[in-house]
Amino acid sequence: MFIHQHHLRHLLRPEHYTAAEQYRAELRHLFLPAWHPVAVVDQLAKPGDFVSLDLLETPILIRNFDGQLRAFLNVCPHRHSRLTDEPCGNTERLRCRYHGWEFREDGRTGKIPDAPAFRPWDRENSCLRPFAVGTCGDLVFVRLSDTGVSLDDWLAPVRGHWESYGGAYRHAATWEKEFPCNWKVVLENSLESYHIPEVHPKTFKEYPPAENAWHELAERFSSFKTVPPLDFASRAMNWMVRRLGVPVTNEYWHRVLHPHATGSSLDIFRMMQCVFPTGPTTCRYRCILFTLRGTRRGPVAWVLGRFLKWIATRIAVQVFDEDGTIYRGVQRGLEASPFPGVIGTREERVHAFQRYVLDHTRGPSELPLAEKLSG
Numbered sequence: 001m002f003i004h005q006h007h008l009r010h011l012l013r014p015e016h017y018t019a020a021e022q023y024r025a026e027l028r029h030l031f032l033p034a035w036h037p038v039a040v041v042d043q044l045a046k047p048g049d050f051v052s053l054d055l056l057e058t059p060i061l062i063r064n065f066d067g068q069l070r071a072f073l074n075v076c077p078h079r080h081s082r083l084t085d086e087p088c089g090n091t092e093r094l095r096c097r098y099h100g101w102e103f104r105e106d107g108r109t110g111k112i113p114d115a116p117a118f119r120p121w122d123r124e125n126s127c128l129r130p131f132a133v134g135t136c137g138d139l140v141f142v143r144l145s146d147t148g149v150s151l152d153d154w155l156a157p158v159r160g161h162w163e164s165y166g167g168a169y170r171h172a173a174t175w176e177k178e179f180p181c182n183w184k185v186v187l188e189n190s191l192e193s194y195h196i197p198e199v200h201p202k203t204f205k206e207y208p209p210a211e212n213a214w215h216e217l218a219e220r221f222s223s224f225k226t227v228p229p230l231d232f233a234s235r236a237m238n239w240m241v242r243r244l245g246v247p248v249t250n251e252y253w254h255r256v257l258h259p260h261a262t263g264s265s266l267d268i269f270r271m272m273q274c275v276f277p278t279g280p281t282t283c284r285y286r287c288i289l290f291t292l293r294g295t296r297r298g299p300v301a302w303v304l305g306r307f308l309k310w311i312a313t314r315i316a317v318q319v320f321d322e323d324g325t326i327y328r329g330v331q332r333g334l335e336a337s338p339f340p341g342v343i344g345t346r347e348e349r350v351h352a353f354q355r356y357v358l359d360h361t362r363g364p365s366e367l368p369l370a371e372k373l374s375g
C-alpha cells in the first residue's frame, strides 16, 4: 500500500550529486545542526575510555570522565596537534600526545609541563573546543554546531523505537566503509525495496507485494514496514525470540531520520546505519548492529544469543556488501546523465528525502547553484 498512485518527479538533478557548492550547503544546513550516532555506550563504559573519529571534516574525541561523557574537538589549543590518533582506548588523563598538556572534563587545562614558560596564562585560548553529546538507548550521539535542538527533540519522530537499541539488544558489531559516491546515493538506495531482485537475489530475493508494504512519509522522517513470509527461517527465528523472553512481532521496519540516519529492525536485531559525506563525491557509511540477547539468562539463552549475533552479523555484512557493489556505478552514471530521472511509487520515500534536501539547502543568495537547479 503506497501513498502515491502515480510516479513522482526526481527532484534532485545529477548536479546535486556532484557539485561542491551543494556539498558545502548540505554540510552547513543539513549536517551541522544534526545529531550523529558515533559510538555505543559499551565502548565508553569505564572512566578514561575514549573513542576518536573524523566526523564531517572534524576530528572529534568522546571520553568518559568519571561516568560523564564529554565530546571535544580532537585538536590541542597549544600548537594544534591532534590529542590522539588512537581510534579508541583508555587513559588515566586526557593528555595531548605532543607536549603532554592535560585537560579536565570541562575542557580547561590541568597539568602543563613547564607551566611557568606560559606566563601570563591565556585562559581564553587554552581550552578544548566542546561539542554537545547525549545518548539514546546505548547509542552515543554528537552534534557539531553550538546551537540547535536538543537530542530529545531531534530524535522525537523515532526515539520510541531507537531507545530499544540496548537493553534486550546488545552491541554485536560496528563496521564502516568509504564509497566513491555522493552520500545521497547510499541513502536513497536504503530507502527503496525496488532494487532487491537485482542487487540482493540471494539474501532478500524479492520485494514484498504492495499490499504487504506500508510507508509513512513525513517532513523529517519516513518509514517502511513489511511482514516477512512465515517460512521455515521466520518460524525458527520466532521460536528463538520467544525462548529469549521477548514478544514476537514478526515485523520488519526501516526508518530514516533525515538527513542521514536509518534504523532497521526485525525481532532478532536492531541496526543503525549512518552515511557521512566526506566530499562532493565520496562518503563513509557506518553500521552499528545490535542483536537480541533477550531477558532470560542461562545456558540455552547464552547459546541462542551467540548464535543470533553470529548469523545476524553475517547476513547484515553480506547485504551491506551487496549494496556496496552498486554505488560507484550510480555515481558514474550521474556524472554523465542527461536525464531528469523518475521515481516510482515503491520509491516514494526517496522523493520525500529529496524534498527535504531541497527545502533545506535552497538558500536565497549563498547557494546560487542549488537555487538554480531546484527551480
Ligand code: FES
Pocket: 076, 077, 078, 079, 080, 081, 096, 097, 098, 099, 100, 101
Ligand atoms: S600541541 Fe598539544 S601539548 Fe603541544
Ligand SMILES: [Fe+2]
Pocket: 189, 190, 195, 199, 200, 323
Ligand atoms: Fe539494498
